[in-house]
Amino acid sequence: MRWVAAVLFVLLCSTTVHAQTAPAAQPKIDDLVRLLQDPDVRAWLESQKPKSVTTSASPSASAAPASDLEDWDNQTRSRIHTVISAIPRIPTEIAAASARTRADAISHGYAPVMAIFAVLVAIGAAAEQLFLRIRAVRFAKAPGAFAAAGAKLLPVVVFAFVIGVIFFAFDWPPQARITLLAYLIAFVAYRFLAVLAVFCVDSDRLLRRVRLFMGILILELATRSLGAPLGVDPTVTIAISYCVSIVLLLIAVEAIWRTSAKSRVVKGALSLFAVAIWVLWCLNLKGLVWIGIYALTLPGILKAVGRSIEGALSSEDGSRKNRVRTIFLVRGSRAVVIAMAVGWLAVVWQFNPDSFAHQNPTITAILYGLLKSVVVLLVADLIWHITRAFIDDKLQTFSADPSAHGGEAASQHRIATLLPIFKNALAVFVLAATVLTVLAQLGVQIGPLIAGAGIFGVALGFGSQTLVKDVISGIFYMLDDAFRVGEYIQSGSYKGTVESFSLRSVRLRHHRGPIFTVPFGSLGAVQNMSRDWVIDKFMLRVPFNTDVAKVKKLVKGVGAELLEDEELGPFIIETVKMKGVEQIGDFGIELSFAFTTVPGQQSMIRRRAYTMIRDIFMQNGIEFAQPTVQVGGEEKAAAAAAASATVTAAKAEQAKAAASEG
Structure with missing residues (x-):
């Protein structure tokens, strides 16, 4: 009866699809539909459903979360067992693949593949040597670190180009062609990486081990890529990779202990870290493997790249004058390296569907959000450092000397004032x-966050009105161009030279040394003493009988002499004159007396003018007036003189008496 019900259901579905092609069956279909709508028939169909489906649904649903981990564990155990069982068959499979490749080449009239490979390498080496002789004549004067890198890489490019042309010029046998292509690419890649390693590794001992590591790794990659085309058992190919990985691990550990100058504890930690990376690779956790590799190698690579760029820029112009270009190239090159590493990590996770990152959508979104966040941080870091270097260069270029005057100097002073605030x-x-x-890349909804931040900002503004007052006052001071960096200002009891700004305060250096940090809201009216020009006035007292016209003429000569002074003349706008x-x-x-000078120079000019006026007055018999005290009239003066003469005579008599007694 179950079979009959199933047949009826299938017939019902098929008739709904092919209703237009079979109009003659419509009455039977109507009868079938009425029969299925009968309550008794429907109750019987419900009673015939298998109970195992309903009873087993809930356990399977409850076991679903644990099935992924269980499947991964089973796959890992099966892969390890397969690799161990395939290790003894490695020599046999390699020998069989070599024999097939050799037979394929000989059957088509070619030499064995290794002989062809050796001939191609020899021809490429000859072309490389010829290029080196030409370069020694024409390009020996190429300066700079980039030129040195190019001098090492260009011969490899010539080598690769020559063997590439020869390889594609012949119609090789199928197996020989794929074998030659794989090993030629591996050989060229090794040579390129060996040259680049010179710029990344300082120690010769470490360089030799790095080259050995890269050579074995590249050879293994080429051999593994030939497994399927040459008919090698995939399990044997995986076993070869595992065996080579052990060799690479031993090389890495040996390099850590033999070439590093760190302590034994650090060396042990690095060795354990390398072993942990190898274990993760064996467990097929490729994303974590690459993160570990980046943690070991990326700091050194970034340091080497930055050092190479800085050395190249220094050797080009002798110094690093353009800091913006230097920072852009150095930090930009490092950002490119990190972005490439992040991109490769994303590719590894994308093409590894068995990883945990693909088993949970939330984890997948977080991981890719973290990768995108790294790129965002790189861009923000590059923008900030370039902008900061540009602003610092401008601040060093613009003179903050308030003695400079003119429209261009005023513009520079204002820019030098506003740039720190803008930074x-x-x-x-x-x-x-x-x-x-x-936060947006990590999946956080930033809309409510922005709205909450706005509400919090309003509340903070009401709670900190003084701070808001200081900030807004500073904005209006800047808009009014009330003062600039390097100008001498006075506001109430605060006075000094403006040194710097923040968002809420200004730093004033008093002429005696102390620094005042004054909030903008506390400044009030500002007296700027360094803007445009300064008129300095002073007065001198002379006796009543002084010839005023003569004094005016003498001071005029002093003013002319001040204008001719090489040190003070450029700062004098109007020289010293007597007003009357x-x-x-x-x-x-x-x-x-009065004179007009550039702001900030009036004290020095006034001191020089005092000295010159005193000297010219003394040379021309002009005295400065000073207060006198008259003790008495003429009679009292005569009496005092007589008394003084009497005292003098008495003393003379006493001296004579003392001499006669002696």
């Missing part, structure tokens, strides 16, 4: 944008 604001913006972008009699005092008349 701080840019740092905050880059940091916030980077954090939000990274300012007032008549109790013991003389006061003469007013």
Whole structure:
């Protein structure tokens, strides 16, 4: 009866699909539909369903989360057992594949593959030597580290080009062709990497081991790629890879202990780390393997790349004058290396569907979000360092000397004032944008986060009104161009030279040394003493009988001499002049003098003017007025003189008496 019900159900489904092609069966279909809609028939069909399906559904669902781990464990155990059982068959399989390749080449009239390989390498080496002789004549004067790298890599390029042309010029037998191609590519790749290793490794002993490691690894990769084309058992190919991996592990551990100058504890930790990477590779956890390899090798590679770029730039122009270009090339090259590493890690995870990263969508999203976040951080780091270097270069280029005047100098001073504030604001913006972008890549909904941050910002603004006042006041001071870096200002009890800014305060260096850090909200009215020009006035007192016209003429000569001074003349806008009699005092008349200078130079010019005026007055018999005290009239003066003469005579008599007694 179950079979009949199934047949009826299939017939029902098929008639719905082919209704238009079989109109004659429509009455029977209607009868069948009415029969299936009968309650008794439907109850009987429900009673005939297998109970095992319902009873076994819940256990399978509960066991589903554990099946992935169990499957991975079974696959790993099976792979290890297969590899161990395939190791004894490695020599037989390699010999059989070599014999087949040799027979294929000889049957088509060619020499054995290894002989052909040796001939191609010899021809490429001859072409390389010829190129080296030509380069020694024409390119011996090529300077710079890049030229040195090119001098080492160009011969390898010539070698690869020559053997490539010869290889593609002949129609090789199928097995010989694929074998030659694999080993020629491996040989050229090894030569390129061996040249690049010179720039990444400092020690000769370590360089030899690195080259040995790369050579064995590249040879194994080429041999493994030939397994399927040459008919080698896949399990034997995997067994070869495992055996070679043990050799590579031993080379790495030996290099750690023989070439490293670190302590025994560090060497032991590095050795254990290398063993852990090998175990992860054996367990087919390729993503973790590459992360471990990056942790060991990437710092050294980044350091070597940066050192090579800096050396090349220094050798090109003798110094690193353009910091923006240097930072762009150095950090950009390092960012490219890290991005390539991240991209390769993404490719490894993408083409490894058996990994844990593909078994859970959440883990997959987090892993790829982390990879994208690394790229975002690289871009943000590059933008920030380039911008900061550009701003620092501009700050060094622009003179902060307030003595400079003119439209261009004023513009430079204002830019030098605003650039530090812009740098701080840019740092905050880059940091916030980077954090939000990274969170978005990790799957975090940043819309509510931004809204919450806005509400928090409003609340923070109400709670810190003084801080907001300082920031807004600073913005308006900058818009008004009230002061700039290097200018001398005074505000209330604060005065000094502006040294730097922050978002909320200004640093003032007093002329005696102390530093004032003044919030913008506390400045108030600002008196700028370093803008455009300064008029300095001073007064001198001379006696009532002084010839004023003569004084004016003498001071005019002093002003002309100041203008001709090589040190002070460039700072004088209007030289020293006598303005006239300012007032008549109790013991003389006061003469007013004034001059106009560049801001900040008035004190030095005034001191020089004082000295020159004193000297010219003394040379021309002009004295400075000074207060005198009159003790008495003429009678008292005569009496005092007589008394003084009497005392003097008495003393003379006493001296004579003392001499006669002696």
